[in-house]
Amino acid sequence: MAERAAGAAGLPEGYTAADAERFLPEVHGGVRSDFARDRARVLHSSGWRRLAAKTQVLSPTAGIDFARNRLTHSLEVAQIGRELAVSLGLAQDVVDTACLAHDLGHPPFGHNGERALNEWAADAGGFEGNAQTLRVLTRLEPKRFGPDGQSVGLNLTRATLDASCKYPWRRDEAPAGSRKFGYFADDAPVFAWLRADAPPRTKCAEAQAMDLADDVAYSVHDFEDAVVSEYIDPEILTARSGHDSLIAAVSEWADGSFTADELGEAFERIAETPTWLTRWDGSRRHQAQLKNFTSDMIGRFARAAIHDTLEAADGAPLARYGAGIVVPRGVRAEIAVLKGIVAAFVMESGRRQPTYRRQRDLLAELLDTLWANGDRELDPAFAADYRSAEDEAGARRAVVDQVASLTDQSAIAWHQRLCVVPLV
Template sequence: MPPGYSSGDTERFLPETHSGARSDFARDRARVLHSSGWRRLSAKTQVLSPTAGVDFARNRLTHSLEVAQIGRELAASLELSQDVVDTACLAHDLGHPPFGHNGERALNEWMTGFGGFEGNAQTLRILTRLEPKHFSPEGDSVGLNLTRATLDASCKYPWALEEAAPGSMKFGYFADDAPVFDWLRQGAKDRQKCAEAQVMDLSDDIAYSVHDFEDAIVSEHIDPLFLTARSGHDSLIRTVSDWAGGDFSTDELGAAFDRMAHSQNWLTSWDGSRRDQAKLKNFTSDMIGRFARTSIVATVTAADGASLARYGAEIVVPREIRAEIATLKGIVAAFVMQSGRRQPTYRRQRSLLIELLHTLEEAGPHELEPAFAADFRAAQDDAGARRAIVDQVASLTDQSAIAWYERLCTASLV
């Protein structure tokens, strides 16, 4: 067992015995890698949908691999279990439905009044219930039955919907998953994320910010010439500030932009040449290294020799680094997610999912896959029935959601 971890950290909700040399944490990692939910990530939206015809853009699976690469290196530098952090990074997006955050918005709208929908809460549900591997003596699925430390590291928002901050829809578990959530949080302070979850979260932020920026340039949603030009610069920073929700002043975000723009690999134009591709790739490498190194130094300094494992210390990300990450994210949001030309597509995606959900509800269990049909039949109320339908739709890839819609919804119009 790695230093700083106890026998309680390797406990599983359903006790198991094993032979062989693999550690409990390494076994967790293998279970996620071999899960069907993890394979489906290859056909789910990161920023650009796999159905959009852009064959080089990242999807949720490649993003998760990149997050895990960053997380594993951070864990090694901070003397945390690399397997725990790696597994949490690999699993962190399992709960995302078709069409990414846009699909998440549609499913949450449909579940208003019935417990809501949140991708991170769905991740916990998949790991502890929906991905079949182990069953209790009573016949209930306990999902992959991961260790307490790994499940806790995968929990980005350790609170319920009712405890979410005003105006926020971020939460970590659904009401009927409370028993396993309470189990995995034994000994934890209310709402406090363990160090491994904080590293997962930071790794996700780093990968998300630099790689989505890279994809947006390669797909020509962002013109580096426009970014470099001072004309319209103030307006861009204000847009980034609005996206960041007021966490940073425009002066802080402008200074963050200027620091990154002074990188020797900052692009001032883009023609798709190998030289430009290499320069862009080296810019992303520079930023990943800067964000990670600065945070490692700040964290180790603050810990002052204490073990960070589990709840030993906090991960420290300096404010200027958080501002730079927010700036890259905000630029992508301005040019891609909030772009006027993308809004009709987003509306069609949400409409497709809402209509599919209504159609499945009217059909009852007959159009659901067997596992979800069984959950629907076992539901005690409308909320439980809707949850079974949402579990089904959330499991679909972008393409399969479109195929289900065409089969079930458009056929009814003929």
């Protein structure tokens, strides 16, 4: 990495002019920094607004009007990420923007929709929400165009794009057992640009902060939503009825990352928190206790990571690739327990499986119908991508981009309009 000049060109300490470069050079006036401008571009994008109608865990179409959606989740991730950045000496706007943008690539119906799109596009490069996020930021969300007339998306700075990349590798480089990857084949040029001089397959510190903030928010807030929507009964958790089978389910969900003993001990530590709920009746007192529990968990996870990270760095700057973020194994186990409980009671719940199957079938039918119709039913921008595709895989990618852009409700409406035979 090039030597970092503190405060160069008005940038935060530890960042250089190379970090603030854009794929397509721009010249700006005004007092806003390049990183602050990135944040504004994400906040003003249509893709970010659409997150308000996309599934986090419970679909906005499910009639539960208090549950988090992808937009409110992203705001909460950004709040946690910004606090981490302050404590760790990272550029606050870079981490904030990465947190705001991290779910832009998610399709309708959350990870369930991601699975459906991946299966349909299996022979055309597959689908992965994080790779789609890079595609949205650098291609699909219109803001700047190059001399060749091609969109370069929001044209964010190198540091911000790199911070938004959770999985800096292609699909065939994914670690064993992982389906996660960071870019599609035709987005390789911009990926190579944003990763200039970066260590291979290594996340920058800002991306690690975003990833941690996402994990923390995901674990505590989805647990909170599941309790409020009565998918999880705290009384059952406290009574330990079926406790061993629950820990086994959490262990299976965590893909063997922790032993059953580690997860059991993590559960005990969580249950010893003074704000842990032993029952739920929906009263304001219980609502407040649950809210305070989530706050306690966020503070506990963040403080532990900040402490261990600064201790390991021993005064070295973290910015970009200066040092990594250290999360104690016990904290990771506690996060896994909360995530796993939600998975066991909501995502893997038998009562949810018919809904998940219908969602996947709906998206598969919609994809098939759009593909059969060529470019005729696609929005103008995606129809143009379809027509300019160099091969079948490129044309399929245009159809996938279209469906991935839809909200839960618009996917249902498109399916109703294009796939359901009207009664005569």
